[in-house]
Amino acid sequence: MPNVQLPPKESNLFKRILKCYEQKQYKNGLKFCKMILSNPKFAEHGETLAMKGLTLNCLGKKEEAYEFVRKGLRNDVKSHVCWHVYGLLQRADKKYDEAIKCYRNALKLDKDNLQILRDLSLLQIQMRDLEGYRETRYQLLQLRPTQRASWIGYAIAYHLLKDYDMALKLLEEFRQTQQVPPNKIDYEYSELILYQNQVMREADLFQESLEHIETYEKQVCDKLLVEEIKGEMLLKLGRLKEASEVFKNLIDRNAENWCYYEGLEKALQLSSLGPFLPHGTLEERLQIYEEISQQHPRAISPRRLPLNLVPGAKFRELMDKFLRVNFSKGCPPLFTTLKSLYYDAEKISIIQELVTNYEASLKKCDLFSPYESGEKEPPTTLLWVQYFLAQHFDKLGQYSLALDYINAAIASTPTLIELFYMKAKIYKHIGNLREAAKWMDEAQSLDTADRFVNSKCAKYMLRANMIKEAEEMCSKFTREGTSAMENLNEMQCMWFQTECISAYQRLGRYGDALKKCHEVEREALSFQMDHRRKRATHAPLRQASAALSCGSLGTTVPS
Secondary structure: OOOOOOOHHHHHHHHHHHHHHHOOOHHHHHHHHHHHHOOHHHOOOHHHHHHHHHHHHHOOOHHHHHHHHHHHHHHOOOOHHHHHHHHHHHHHOOOHHHHHHHHHHHHHHOOOOHHHHHHHHHHHHHOOOHHHHHHHHHHHHHHOOOOHHHHHHHHHHHHHOOOHHHHHHHHHHHHHOOOOOOOOOOHHHHHHHHHHHHHHHHOOOHHHHHHHHHHHHHHOOOHHHHHHHHHHHHHHOOOHHHHHHHHHHHHHHOOOOHHHHHHHHHHOOOOOOOOOOOOOOHHHHHHHHHHHHHHOOOOOHHHHOHHHHOOHHHHHHHHHHHHHHHHHHOOOOHHHHHHHHOOOHHHHHHHHHHHHHHHHHHHHHOOOOOOOOOOOOOHHHHHHHHHHHHHHHHHOOOHHHHHHHHHHHHHHOOOOHHHHHHHHHHHHHHOOHHHHHHHHHHHHHOOOOOHHHHHHHHHHHHHOOOHHHHHHHHHHHOOOOOOHHHHHHHOOOHHHHHHHHHHHHHOOOHHHHHHHHHHHHHHHHHHHHHHHHHHHHHOOHHHHHHHHHHOOOOOOOOO
């Protein structure tokens, strides 16, 4: 039944099928399909059969779906809708080459169909066919020259092909069409400026990038990024004095960002990573950090970063000061801050010697050293020292010592969640997963309103193959009236799903594991669809090329 024109009543029903598909109301869509196909005059209507197949595919009935779509295509091989639907079916099966062929056949029948062109461009970027992607984006630009997405998509094609000159030419041409007063800040215009600048930097046009960002900085919303770009470009151009001022201002703004210190060292010709000689001496570098730590007494980074630079006796001196301050005020993440130093055996030895001496002295006289006098340390200082030592020996694989220290800390303060959390972690590293789950359960019982610890406890239980107990643990934070497993599936709680898969596999329950694998796959595809739809309207332009190169494919309504 080729080229059958549906009368108004059936035509309206067909439009409702498309709407139901778009809104994921698949059962309603099938009802409308049935209403058209039950009429003997339109029982073989190709486009309706194809849409029925596409809807069935969304309900997981793949074999029936292919049967109906192929039948629809046979009945109306000259229909661009049938070819488009067949392409969508192939795309859903990740047969991207076949899907592209279907889209091209559809375009032979309707060469200016925007939806098919968009779908084709997405598959081309998925397959890294950048030349084809550029041609398709050019067609879209010709059809919709006033749309922002048409210009940006075409510019991105040249950007990905590394034809930076053409990409910049297109972006500038488009920017000039935007009616934005110089004193007004417009978010989308701001993102266009930043994307332009990104392309300039990738093209090694450092002087042009600097001039560009200085020209339009008042119209850019992200003032921090403007300063970071200025600092980076001034460094590239060798304008070190100006660069150092920029990085000093950035450090004043955020004294914990390590990248700013690296930039400042390069600008002051102190860094061994910098391209400029001569490099500064160690004393000069330490002096810079000392000055910054005086300006920002509460900042950790200017006192932590010098520990990467110094060896031997100087390291001992600086580490001693650093540890004392943090133990006195009680800093639970102290070990995490220092963990990156554990590649150096000498530094590990010095840390261990200092902290074990603190523990011995604090037990005797409540001071960091028995040879000191002054105000005594509070009892919590010893607690944090023991907590640190437990983490230290756990990192070194000396688990019996780690357990001794954590047990001593628990004996003195049995109400601190971090201690039980650490004990569970030690048992996990030992390989005793049941015992680890037991102590993590103890930790969460101290604060049942703490969702993080609750989730950790559930994870430890799953690692110990305690699936039912983990589900009960999660049920404390899931919706009442439904099982925790169903609610976690609905919320697409991916870590729980993947841990369940591993637990089922270890227990030999391969059917349950495979079922979970399919659930995770569906959730991942659903996320891609939502992600792509969100980016289509809200994504910053400077992230758009990354989004397109990821090739995320969204729900498409045939047209």
